[in-house]
Amino acid sequence: MPRLPFLYLRSFRTFAISIPAVLVGLCAAQANAAPPTAVITTAGAISGPAPFAVHVHGLDSTVGAGNELTARYQWDFGDPSGQYNKFAGWNAAHIYNQPGTYTLKLKLTNHAGQVNAKTITVTINPANRTAIYVSPSGSDSNSGLSPDQAVKTVAKAATLLGNNKAILFERGGSWNVSSTVNISQNNVLIGSYGSGSLPLLNWTTPGNYPGILHLTGDADDIVIQNMAFDSDFAPNNLIVRAIHPHGRNVTVRNCHFAKVSYAMNTGAGAVQRFLTLDNTAGELGAYYVWGEGNDHTHLGNTVAGSVDEHVLRLVADRVNISYNHFTNDAKSNIWAMLGDHCYIANNTLIDGRVIIGPNHALGSPSERFQWVVFENNEMFNHGVVVYSGAEHLMARNNVINYDGGNCFDIWGYLPAMDRTTKFIQLLNNTAFNDSNQWGRFVKIGDAAETLTVRNNLYCAPALNANNGSQNVRSDDNSLAGHTFQNNLWSTPNTGNYPHTINGGGQTVTQWANYPQTENEAYRDFAASDVDQDYEPQFDASSAVAVLGVFTDFYGQPRPDSGPWTVGAVEMNSSPPGPSPGDLNADGVVDVLDLVALVTSWGPCPGGPGCPGDLDANGQIEYDDMMALLNYWD
16 A cells, blocks of 8 residues: 555544554555555556557556456556547557647456556657658659658658658558568658548569568557558468568557458567557458567457458467457457467457467467456357367357357367366356257367356257257266356257257256256247347346456446346446545545545535535544545455
8 A cells, every 4th residue: 555645644633543543454454355456567668759659568466356367457548539548458558649648547456346546657749750751743853851842652752761750641642562661760650641542552563471561670669550551462361461560569550451461460570569450451361460479459440351361360468359340251350379368358250260279280288378358249150269278268248149059169188289278267148049950058178177157148049959959068078177157048949958968968957966057047048038239138137246247248337236137238237336435536445535535634615525524514534534444445
């Protein structure tokens, strides 16, 4: 706990207890309750010329009760007019467009509901880049230093690159490009000026794996924005890559990618601190992002698909993938293959799978992907596949629409790689299966370890148990090590066995007799039982409170007490009001509020009920201080 200034560490004669004694007791109580301590770790600088991206993470924090899966990390970048000013995750990034001083805040809540907040100051300076203008009507004999003196070609603009430069292409213009533009400088912006459509860089030379823009490992503080990339070739895995980024602190935003292989490939060098936001892509030849490095954040991007590959594939540590719209009928939308701490939230994912875990056909037995939160995502026509080597995954509050497939496919032991899945939690998810032939909520591989399945709703009105459909299928010979509690399963429309273990059908009674199951329920579902907003149209208040599940699919808080709704959408939500003890309105009742109360000691200037007068008697006094301590976070 931060210390109070000496001025406030004095005893008041009218008190039965001194402020120092209160603080000692408070600190002791908080220590016994294992409160969290928020720590903001900055990955790179927190000061630079606008626009400037700041990357942070909260993984050096102490959560007290629980761990990083059951804690909630909420970021406020103090920039309400900026893109994605507030969102959650272990790591986060934000690009500041305007000069100024900003307060960046991390609010950390552990699974016991205890809160701690930390702030730092971010300073954004005026832009200091010399602009070089490029126009189809320009001339390469010009200086490029103004729109009237614009140069004409990309090749000429590339020769003018340097530290603290901005290359600005005229909107509405297009340029054929036949050689790669290499960027190895610091504080470079590639963007646009004027009005109209995005300026287009179109690649015209055949060949395998060329790049339009290549950022070397020396590149630092690079912003690429408001550009379009295309080629003369049909999309496939071999044609031109739009951007081949390496280096540090690279931001790509508001760009469009058309007929290219990779929109962005960070391979063979990686990027430390990478932000992509509000980009769009048609059907690519390969990946939207092949992501290697650390501290990557992908926000609000829209990708129509890939001919040959996954949309986003990770070999990285500390990645946040939020508010994207990905479609892919070739392979996966997201593959968190190698690394740790990936937070995937609030995405719409169509057709392509989500894969967590290392490659099962290539690599080494030591490979892992550890620590993943997958929450508040909406999936269509595919599910989540958890490969052997995935460990510490929490999937909560997701909605999965998958007819005739496994909504969650949890692999087991893989002898060739000597690894399995461990510590997997499926909590408060809602899944739909309208197939009358096949499909499951979860399939569990042989020798998977420590799977927890609680509060899920599986709506499968035509579940055909005679044709391989089950709520749960386990290839193991028991449920040992796993937990199933308060799930709402579908009663088979055809057949007698809602679950299968080691190939043997399990009746409701047999399932209930396992020591690993508790309070499981079943329903003869009809299509009208859940509406288009995924809200149950019946009394679904059969869930239990689960550590780490704070909100529902729509961000509504789960109730502090009383019944929970099974599935992703909470029907008993009642948003809590602000705490009366939060005098400075920062979302936390802490030592700063105590200081504010003591500073206002005495009669209320405006009568009873002034800030700090918690008992509304017109005086800020000892009883108010004790009341504030009762609200302490």
